Amino acid sequence: MTGFDFGIDRLVIGLFTGLTYGLLAVGLVLVYRSSRFVNFAHGSIGAFGASVLALFVADWGLPYWASFVVAILIAALLSGLVEVVVVRRLEGRPSLVGMIATLGLSQLILVMSLVINSDGVSGFTYPKPTLLPTFEIQSLPIGTPYVAMLVLAPVLLAGLGWFLRHHRMGMAIRAAADDPDIARLEGIPARWMATLAWTIAGGIAAFSAILVTPTTAGAGMEGLGPDLLLKGLAGAVIARMSSIPIAIAASLGIGVIEQLLLSNPDTRGLVTVVIAVIIVVALLRQPQLGRAGQDKGRWRRVVLPPLPEAYRGVRSIVWLPRVSVALGIAVAVGLAYVVSNDTASVLTLVAGYTLVGLSVGLLTGVSGQLSLGQFAYAGIAAAASVHVADSTSNFLVGLLCGVLSAAVASALVGIPAMRLKGLALAVSTLAFALATSTWLLRQGVFLGDGIAPAKPTWWDYPLEYAVDYYLFALLMLCIGVWVTNNLRHGGFGRMVQALRDNEHAARAFTVPNRMRMLQLYAVSGGLAGLGGIVIGHGQSQLTVNSFPAAASIDVVAVTVVGGLTVTLGPLIGALIIVGLPALVGMSTVGQAALAVAWLLVVIFLPDGIGGVLVRGRDLLYDGLARRHGIDPLRERHGVVDATGHASSPLHERPRLEGLVPRAPAATHGAASILTVDGVSRRFGGVVAVDHVGFEVAPGEILGVIGPNGAGKTTCFEIVAGFTRPDRGRIVFDGIDVTSATPEQRAREGLVRSFQDAALFPTLTVHETLMVAQERVEPTRLWTSALGVRSAERDKSAAADEVLERMRLTHYARHAVGELSTGTRRVVELACLLTLEPRVLLLDEPSAGIAQSESDALGDLLLEIREELGTTMVVIEHDLPLLSRLSDRMIAMNLGRVIATGTPDEVRTDPAVVTSYLGADQAAIHRSGLRLAQPDGDRGPDPLATRIQPVTSR
Ligand SMILES: Nc1ncnc2c1ncn2[C@@H]1O[C@H](COP(=O)(O)OP(=O)(O)OP(=O)(O)O)[C@@H](O)[C@H]1O
Numbered sequence: 014m015t016g017f018d019f020g021i022d023r024l025v026i027g028l029f030t031g032l033t034y035g036l037l038a039v040g041l042v043l044v045y046r047s048s049r050f051v052n053f054a055h056g057s058i059g060a061f062g063a064s065v066l067a068l069f070v071a072d073w074g075l076p077y078w079a080s081f082v083v084a085i086l087i088a089a090l091l092s093g094l095v096e097v098v099v100v101r102r103l104e105g106r107p108s109l110v111g112m113i114a115t116l117g118l119s120q121l122i123l124v125m126s127l128v129i130n131s132d133g134v135s136g137f138t139y140p141k142p143t144l145l146p147t148f149e150i151q152s153l154p155i156g157t158p159y160v161a162m163l164v165l166a167p168v169l170l171a172g173l174g175w176f177l178r179h180h181r182m183g184m185a186i187r188a189a190a191d192d193p194d195i196a197r198l199e200g201i202p203a204r205w206m207a208t209l210a211w212t213i214a215g216g217i218a219a220f221s222a223i224l225v226t227p228t229t230a231g232a233g234m235e236g237l238g239p240d241l242l243l244k245g246l247a248g249a250v251i252a253r254m255s256s257i258p259i260a261i262a263a264s265l266g267i268g269v270i271e272q273l274l275l276s277n278p279d280t281r282g283l284v285t286v287v288i289a290v291i292i293v294v295a296l297l298r299q300p301q302l303g304r305a306g307q308d309k310g311r312w313r314r315v316v317l318p319p320l321p322e323a324y325r326g327v328r329s330i331v332w333l334p335r336v337s338v339a340l341g342i343a344v345a346v347g348l349a350y351v352v353s354n355d356t357a358s359v360l361t362l363v364a365g366y367t368l369v370g371l372s373v374g375l376l377t378g379v380s381g382q383l384s385l386g387q388f389a390y391a392g393i394a395a396a397a398s399v400h401v402a403d404s405t406s407n408f409l410v411g412l413l414c415g416v417l418s419a420a421v422a423s424a425l426v427g428i429p430a431m432r433l434k435g436l437a438l439a440v441s442t443l444a445f446a447l448a449t450s451t452w453l454l455r456q457g458v459f460l461g462d463g464i465a466p467a468k469p470t471w472w473d474y475p476l477e478y479a480v481d482y483y484l485f486a487l488l489m490l491c492i493g494v495w496v497t498n499n500l501r502h503g504g505f506g507r508m509v510q511a512l513r514d515n516e517h518a519a520r521a522f523t524v525p526n527r528m529r530m531l532q533l534y535a536v537s538g539g540l541a542g543l544g545g546i547v548i549g550h551g552q553s554q555l556t557v558n559s560f561p562a563a564a565s566i567d568v569v570a571v572t573v574v575g576g577l578t579v580t581l582g583p584l585i586g587a588l589i590i591v592g593l594p595a596l597v598g599m600s601t602v603g604q605a606a607l608a609v610a611w612l613l614v615v616i617f618l619p620d621g622i623g624g625v626l627v628r629g630r631d632l633l634y635d636g637l638a639r640r641h642g643i644d645p646l647r648e649r650h651g652v653v654d655a656t657g658h659a660s661s662p663l664h665e666r667p668r669l670e671g672l673v674p675r676a677p678a679a680t681h682g683a684a685s686i687l688t689v690d691g692v693s694r695r696f697g698g699v700v701a702v703d704h705v706g707f708e709v710a711p712g713e714i715l716g717v718i719g720p721n722g723a724g725k726t727t728c729f730e731i732v733a734g735f736t737r738p739d740r741g742r743i744v745f746d747g748i749d750v751t752s753a754t755p756e757q758r759a760r761e762g763l764v765r766s767f768q769d770a771a772l773f774p775t776l777t778v779h780e781t782l783m784v785a786q787e788r789v790e791p792t793r794l795w796t797s798a799l800g801v802r803s804a805e806r807d808k809s810a811a812a813d814e815v816l817e818r819m820r821l822t823h824y825a826r827h828a829v830g831e832l833s834t835g836t837r838r839v840v841e842l843a844c845l846l847t848l849e850p851r852v853l854l855l856d857e858p859s860a861g862i863a864q865s866e867s868d869a870l871g872d873l874l875l876e877i878r879e880e881l882g883t884t885m886v887v888i889e890h891d892l893p894l895l896s897r898l899s900d901r902m903i904a905m906n907l908g909r910v911i912a913t914g915t916p917d918e919v920r921t922d923p924a925v926v927t928s929y930l931g932a933d934q935a936a937i938h939r940s941g942l943r944l945a946q947p948d949g950d951r952g953p954d955p956l957a958t959r960i961q962p963v964t965s966r
Contacts, residue, residue, distance in 0.1 A: 397414050684708075705728055726856060853883050
């Protein structure tokens with residue numbers, strides 16, 4: 014191969030670096046499997062171990078190998094301690110919070126390392142392993158650190174592999190990582206196994222750092238920089254965050270590929286790009302990884318619920334926020350006239366970070382997805398803006414092009430991650446951030462070796478001085494905050510939050526998930542781009558160093574510390590994390606204090622500092638309201654008196670007439686409005702649905718029964734479009750909809766409910782009803798961004814009306830997650846009616862509700878058919894209820910339709926009875942049940958009660 018110079022010396026270096034990446038990958042995998050997040054403190058823990066060794070050997074003169082073992086043990090203990098003291102406290106919170114905590118920890122541990130290794134022993138002065146031979150390969154000296162790594166690392170990894178596979182404790186670690194609940198049932202202390210996994214990972218990190226530090230010429234102790242992190246993650250992702258041997262093999266390959274690329278001057282800069290491509294390809298080949306990384310932690314509400322209506326009558330509550338905003342802006346503008354240019358530069362940087370942080374707040378706060386690459390978009394926007402402003406001599410055109418280019422880049426990067434979510438977006442955006450800063454921005458069309466940005470002008474007055482430019486930054490910040498606030502509190506934010514809470518339910522409500530995600534990526538990219546433009550044009554020389562990949566990680570911390578749930582959170586975070594150290598100059602102690610404060614905020618203040626301020630504001634408003642005779646508890650939570658509405662809304666006879674237009678009968682003249690034609694679906698070896706076919710006539714109610722696992726829900730999933738059939742067709746009102754998405758089907762009027770009726774736990778009932786109106790009036794991004802309120806007002810009024818008619822008004826301000834199952838089911842029904850369905854697919858509508866409610870539910874469903882003409886297919890285990898509802902019934906077992914006919918015919922069908930009881934005739938006999946006799950003597954109806962599936966033993 015021309016240009017590549019690859020000899021045995023490069024191979025040795027490749028294997029050495031590959032082994033270090035492999036050790037890193039193993040540490041990341043161990044922690045990820047136990048705690049489900051990427052540990053950013055992994056590198057710092059290694060650096061800490063390396064500092065301890067430097068202290069023992071260089072300062073105290075202790076023997077190398079004894080110190081080696083003890084230093085590794087100390088780092089391992091520190092890592093275990095981190096799990097016990099920090100990680101455990103975050104249980105049940107989104108895994109993102111764990112990552113952020115380890116970012117703070119990383120800073121703290123690094124500061125501790127610097128204190129221990131106060132002489133700064135590193136690079137070639139760092140102690141090397143003793144008692145080992147050295148030699149040369151093709152004039153490359155192979156020192157003792159290389160020998161130790163190449164000899165000891167395989168031994169360590171083989172030992173670890175044996176331990177995890179064959180030792181009781183190792184097996185317990187794996188069992189606890191796979192499923193902590195099952196492990197606990199088997200008597201394994203799952204929590205302590207996680208601690209053990211962290212401890213081992215910490216030891217591995219120290220082992221690697223101690224042997225790598227003497228080979229890195231002059232490099233200081235550093236934590237897990239994004240570059241090294243990415244290389245470790247590449248191996249870990251290829252190994253699906255689970256297989257240790259694959260992680261090592263992949264890392265060795267990456268080490269060798271890296272050396273190969275470095276050996277050719279033409280490809281030297283492409284290392285990160287190649288690794289980024291490897292990562293994205295690896296991710297796309299394993300969508301289950303993305304899903305595994307999806308956050309199961311408890312989400313918090315994205316925006317605090319709007320102020321109660323009654324508060325709007327209190328003048329001080331109406332004026333206070335307006336006055337505060339005006340005062341805040343006045344002070345910020347006033348600063349320009351009193352601060353020095355240096356301070357103004359820092360404030361500009363704070364504004365830039367805040368804008369990038371707003372994009373994180375939108376992406377991570379509202380949609381729950383972590384991006385570690387927002388500064389890449391900032392860099393792209395700054396470069397585009399500077400070039401376009403230069404060539405057109407128009408700053409505004411440059412600015413708009415910059416924002417647009419960042420929006421496009423962000424949407425493009427989001428596309429592959431869209432299917433995967435969870436860890437996938439974090440990893441691919443980190444890869445993109447590094448590829449951008451090490452290669453893309455270095456290209457001549459972007460920043461090359463550096464460009465001089467033009468300054469904006471204000472009526473011909475160029476904003477050259479930092480104090481003047483700061484005013485421009487402030488203006489951009491105000492625009493960014495305004496738009497973000499509109500998006501978060503308007504229809505767009507509500508929809509994205511619904512997608513985050515429950516994507517399937519949102520899609521069943523016609524929310525097009527992909528299009529909305531794409532819009533979200535674009536908007537957040539655009540905001541980050543605006544931040545980049547503010548930072549970029551503020552500098553005299555713009556280089557790639559202006560947008561380091563590490564800043565993308567810092568800005569996440571900025572946003573979390575400030576508060577993900579508060580629009581202005583990033584401003585608070587940026588003032589503390591970016592502004593404060595730059596303005597007052599931080600000593601080591603100061604940095605440590607800041608890192609500790611950061612950790613404390615992440616652990617103890619789930620809504621960040623902004624959340625505390627908002628709670629303070631709410632207390633103040635409540636106090637003001639009380640002085641006007643308003644009861645805050647009642648207004649905020651809709652608490653009613655004992656005689657009020659404690660009973661189920663089902664008992665209060667909802668009013669349906671004229672609620673929505675009556676569903677037309679089949680518009681294509683067909684006798685059936687829904688045809689399921691020979692549909693089959695298998696999952697691995699299980700045939701869930703096997704050649705199922707049935708028809709539903711307009712206005713009919715078709716009941717579906719069958720024991721657990723019969724394939725009823727899978728059949729519904731196929732009809733509603735959530736699962737693709739392997740074979741067969743779905744025809745809705747004469748049109749083949751087999752390849753239509755769930756949201757397209759719902760838009761046509763084929764609407765489903767879910768067995769758990771989970772809806773959107775963090776939205777209020779009123780907001781949920783507004784999401785359901787997406788079918789009739791889809792939210793537009795632009796009107797939402799510009800805060801146009803007319804559509805929102807209409808939706809709100811319509812939601813109020815539906816709530817009133819369904820007797821749900823008293824729950825309007827309750828979060829859906831707080832409701833009883835029965836009430837949640839009524840809310841779900843209210844939403845489904847809002848969608849104006851023609852065919853309703855109801856999956857166990859009576860599950861989890863009391864018997865008395867179940868009767869009322871039956872009345873309601875019949876009334877819906879009566880008043881609105883809705884066709885229904887109902888899966889139900891409550892046979893009396895279903896018999897009352899259904900015109901016809903089908904029974905399923907083992908994926909097949911085994912009986913069809915009137916309710917009476919089906920529930921006395923011998924095959925149906927046997928399917929519920931198992932095929933054991935003796936069991937049927939023993940149970941005293943009798944099947945329908947030819948002479949009509951039915952005996953006690955075997956299925957006349959709520960069916961509890963019986964397993965034959
Ligand atoms: N996504 C999936 N992956 C693997 N197997 C699945 C999947 N979905 C369903 N199955 C299997 O298909 C079979 C049918 O399940 P399904 O949920 O459709 O039954 P059901 O009749 O709705 O049962 P239930 O009354 O308990 O809801 C079961 O054996 C189930 O384990």
